[in-house]
Amino acid sequence: EAQVTQNPRYLITVTGKKLTVTCSQNMNHEYMSWYRQDPGLGLRQIYYSMNVEVTDKGDVPEGYKVSRKEKRNFPLILESPSPNQTSLYFCASSDGTSGTDTQYFGPGTRLTVL
Amino acid sequence: GQNIDQPTEMTATEGAIVQINCTYQTSGFNGLFWYQQHAGEAPTFLSYNVLDGLEEKGRFSSFLSRSKGYSYLLLKELQMKDSASYLCAVRDGDYKLSFGAGTTVTVRA
Numbered sequence: 112e113a114q115v116t117q118n119p120r121y122l123i124t125v126t127g128k129k130l131t132v133t134c135s136q137n138m139n140h141e142y143m144s145w146y147r148q149d150p151g152l153g154l155r156q157i158y159y160s161m162n163v164e165v166t167d168k169g170d171v172p173e174g175y176k177v178s179r180k181e182k183r184n185f186p187l188i189l190e191s192p193s194p195n196q197t198s199l200y201f202c203a204s205s206d207g208t209s210g211t212d213t214q215y216f217g218p219g220t221r222l223t224v225l
Numbered sequence: 226g227q228n229i230d231q232p233t234e235m236t237a238t239e240g241a242i243v244q245i246n247c248t249y250q251t252s253g254f255n256g257l258f259w260y261q262q263h264a265g266e267a268p269t270f271l272s273y274n275v276l277d278g279l280e281e282k283g284r285f286s287s288f289l290s291r292s293k294g295y296s297y298l299l300l301k302e303l304q305m306k307d308s309a310s311y312l313c314a315v316r317d318g319d320y321k322l323s324f325g326a327g328t329t330v331t332v333r334a
Contacts, residue, residue, distance in 0.1 A: 142320065153312065153326035154268070161320055170323065201267060212256070214322070216267035 113138045115217035117202050123223045124192055132187045132220050134202030142205045143185040145177065147198040154201065160185055192224040229325035231313050236331045237303055245298045245328045247313035255319065259287050259298045260312040262327065268312055272298065308332045
């Protein structure tokens with residue numbers, strides 16, 4: 112089944128404790144992206160990757176890092192989480208080659224930073 | 226990012242029609258998407274417009290006017306399961322995708 116998976120789905124952590132949210136897709140998609148979703152603000156793009164070893168900042172990259180060492184994986188790293196990073200995070204992928212370029216979203220990771 | 230505006234909430238009756246408007250400002254417009262998101266779930270793709278005009282897909286239609294920076298999503302024959310948030314998203318260039326805050330549609334019996 113074609114899908115985007117994220118782990119963990121739920122995470123409660125404390126300020127300053129490094130964490131990684133994993134994202135994996137099995138559709139051989141070139142393009143992957145991370146978003147955070149907050150009430151009243153909608154989905155905001157954190158980082159995106161056009162292909163292996165190629166990443167770029169979205170609209171809200173501060174406090175986050177990403178890597179794209181393999182095509183299928185695109186982890187999101189919070190080196191020193193802070194309470195303002197409490198949010199719902201979505202990973203998405205698309206093949207990046209067609210006009211419609213539909214993005215497929217993972218199930219989401221709800222992060223709480225105390 | 227882009228400036229994308231859509232109404233916060235709309236309410237309609239089962240069987241009725243609802244139109245969700247979206248206005249945007251962008252320098253490198255390369256397509257407009259509509260996504261549906263049920264509470265607690267991931268967004269799912271509904272429609273895509275890159276040229277002016279109407280795209281129809283069953284009960285859902287989407288319209289685009291690039292000169293006006295305007296799109297709408299039309300939901301016909303509303304069903305209770307259509308209660309969800311509807312997200313307007315604009316692609317700038319090849320890769321950047323910006324979303325509006327979403328419109329929550331409530332369908333009442």
